[in-house]
Amino acid sequence: MFNKEELNQLYRYALSLSAHEPTAYDLVQSGVERYLNKISAMSELPKNQLENPLGSPIENPLAYIKSTIRNCYFDLERHRKVVSIISIDGDDASNMDDYIGLVDSDPMEDVLINQQEVEQLLASLNAQENELLYLWAVEEHTVEEISRIYAKPRGTMLSKLHRLKKRIREQLQVASVSANEKGSQ
Amino acid sequence: MSNKKQPLKQAVKQSYAEKSLLDTQLGALQKILAQKVTHKPGRVEVNKLSVYKWLGSIAASLLFAVSVMSFFQTPALITSAYADIYKDAHLHNGMQSSMQQWLDVNRIDRVPQPYPVQMSKFCRLGPVLTTHLRIAGKTQGEMNVFFHQGEDAPLWLNRSGKVDDMNWKLLKVRENLTVIVLYSHDMREKSVQYILHEMLPELRPDLGPEFGV
Numbered sequence: 001m002f003n004k005e006e007l008n009q010l011y012r013y014a015l016s017l018s019a020h021e022p023t024a025y026d027l028v029q030s031g032v033e034r035y036l037n038k039i040s041a042m043s044e045l046p047k048n049q050l051e052n053p054l055g056s057p058i059e060n061p062l063a064y065i066k067s068t069i070r071n072c073y074f075d076l077e078r079h080r081k082v083v084s085i086i087s088i089d090g091d092d093a094s095n096m097d098d099y100i101g102l103v104d105s106d107p108m109e110d111v112l113i114n115q116q117e118v119e120q121l122l123a124s125l126n127a128q129e130n131e132l133l134y135l136w137a138v139e140e141h142t143v144e145e146i147s148r149i150y151a152k153p154r155g156t157m158l159s160k161l162h163r164l165k166k167r168i169r170e171q172l173q174v175a176s177v178s179a180n181e182k183g184s185q
Numbered sequence: 186m187s188n189k190k191q192p193l194k195q196a197v198k199q200s201y202a203e204k205s206l207l208d209t210q211l212g213a214l215q216k217i218l219a220q221k222v223t224h225k226p227g228r229v230e231v232n233k234l235s236v237y238k239w240l241g242s243i244a245a246s247l248l249f250a251v252s253v254m255s256f257f258q259t260p261a262l263i264t265s266a267y268a269d270i271y272k273d274a275h276l277h278n279g280m281q282s283s284m285q286q287w288l289d290v291n292r293i294d295r296v297p298q299p300y301p302v303q304m305s306k307f308c309r310l311g312p313v314l315t316t317h318l319r320i321a322g323k324t325q326g327e328m329n330v331f332f333h334q335g336e337d338a339p340l341w342l343n344r345s346g347k348v349d350d351m352n353w354k355l356l357k358v359r360e361n362l363t364v365i366v367l368y369s370h371d372m373r374e375k376s377v378q379y380i381l382h383e384m385l386p387e388l389r390p391d392l393g394p395e396f397g398v
Binding site (some may be wrong): 012021036072111134136143 | 188189192194196197199201206213214215218259272276278306307309314316
C-alpha cells in the first residue's frame with residue numbers, strides 16, 4: 001500500500017513538526033492507522049448510499065495521512081500544554097500584494113549554509129515554522145499548494161513564508177556572530 | 186556532518202534525507218498495513234438491507250448479555266495500552282523535562298526515588314490522549330502508568346484484571362484524572378501500590394480492597 005520511501009516521507013514530515021524521533025514515529029503510526037480505519041469504514045458503506053456520512057473518498061492517501069499527522073501533533077501539544085499553539089489564522093491576508101513582492105524578491109538562493117547550521121536552525125524554529133520550511137524546501141511546494149494544504153488564503157501563507165525567511169536570516173546572522181566571537185577568543 | 190556550505194533549500198533537503206525510519210519501525214508499519222489489507226472485507230453482493238435488519242434484531246436480543254459480559258472482558262483501552270507498551274519497548278529516554286512539567290501542572294507527585302523511570306512520552310490510546318511512564322521495579326519487573334487528564338471517559342470505573350503477561354488496573358483518581366496501570370507479573374504488588382500512593386496521595390485514604398495496605 002505504501003512503499004519504504006513514502007513511509008519515510010511521512011516520517012520526515014512528522015519529524016518537521018515534532019523534532020523528536022519517537023514522537024514522529026508515533027505520529028506516522030497514528031496517521032496510518034486512522035487512514036486504514038477510514039478506508040475500512042468507507043468500504044463497508046452500502047454502494048447505493050447517496051450521501052456519504054464519512055465524507056468524500058480519499059483521493060490522495062499521503063496528503064490525508066499528513067493532515068492526520070498534523071492534527072494528531074497539535075492535539076498532543078494541546079494535551080501537553082507546554083508549547084503555545086500559534087494560529088495561522090491571525091495573519092492579515094488583505095495586504096497580499098505587499099507580500100508577493102517581498103517573498104518573490106527574497107528567494108533565499110544566496111543563503112549558503114552547512115549541515116551543522118541547518119541542524120541549529122531547525123532546532124531554533126517552532127513546529128509551524130519547521131513544517132513550512134519542510135514543505136517549501138523538501139517537498140518543494142509552491143505557495144498555492146501550501147495554502148491548499150493549510151486550507152488558508154494565499155496571502156496568509158505569503159505573509160507566513162515572508163516572516164519565516166526573515167526569521168531564518170536573523171537566526172543565521174546570530175549564529176554567524178556567535179561563531180565569529182568564539183573564533184576571536 | 187558535512188561542513189560544506191550549500192544553498193539553504195538543498196541543505197535542508199539533505200538534512201531530512203539523512204533521517205529515516207529504523208528497519209524495525211518500517212517493519213512494524215508494514216505489518217500494520219499488511220494486517221489491515223488482509224482483513225479488509227470484500228464486497229458481497231447480497232441484499233444488505235435485509236441483512237442489516239436481521240443483524241439488528243439479533244443485536245437487540247443480545248444487547249443485555251453483551252453489556253453484562255463486556256464488564257468482565259478486558260476493555261479496548263487496556264488492550265491499546267498493552268499494544269503501546271510493546272511498541273515502545275525499545276525506547277529508553279528516561280524522565281523527560283516536558284513530562285515532569287506536565288505531571289507538576291497536573292498535581293502528580295514524583296516517582297519515588299528507588300524506582301527509575303525508563304521511558305516517558307505522550308501517547309494516544311485510540312481517541313484518548315495519555316501520558317505514559319514506564320517505571321522499573323527495584324530488582325525485577327516493570328510497571329506502566331498512563332495518565333489521562335480530562336472528563337471524556339465518564340464510563341471508566343475502578344476495575345482490574347489480567348491481559349497476557351500483565352496485570353492491569355483502571356483507577357479514577359479524581360475529577361479530570363484517570364489512570365491505567367499495567368504491570369508485569371514479576372513486579373511486586375506492594376511496589377505498585379507504593380508508587381501509586383506516592384504519586385497520587387488521593388489513592389491513600391479511600392483505597393478499595395485491592396489497594397488496601
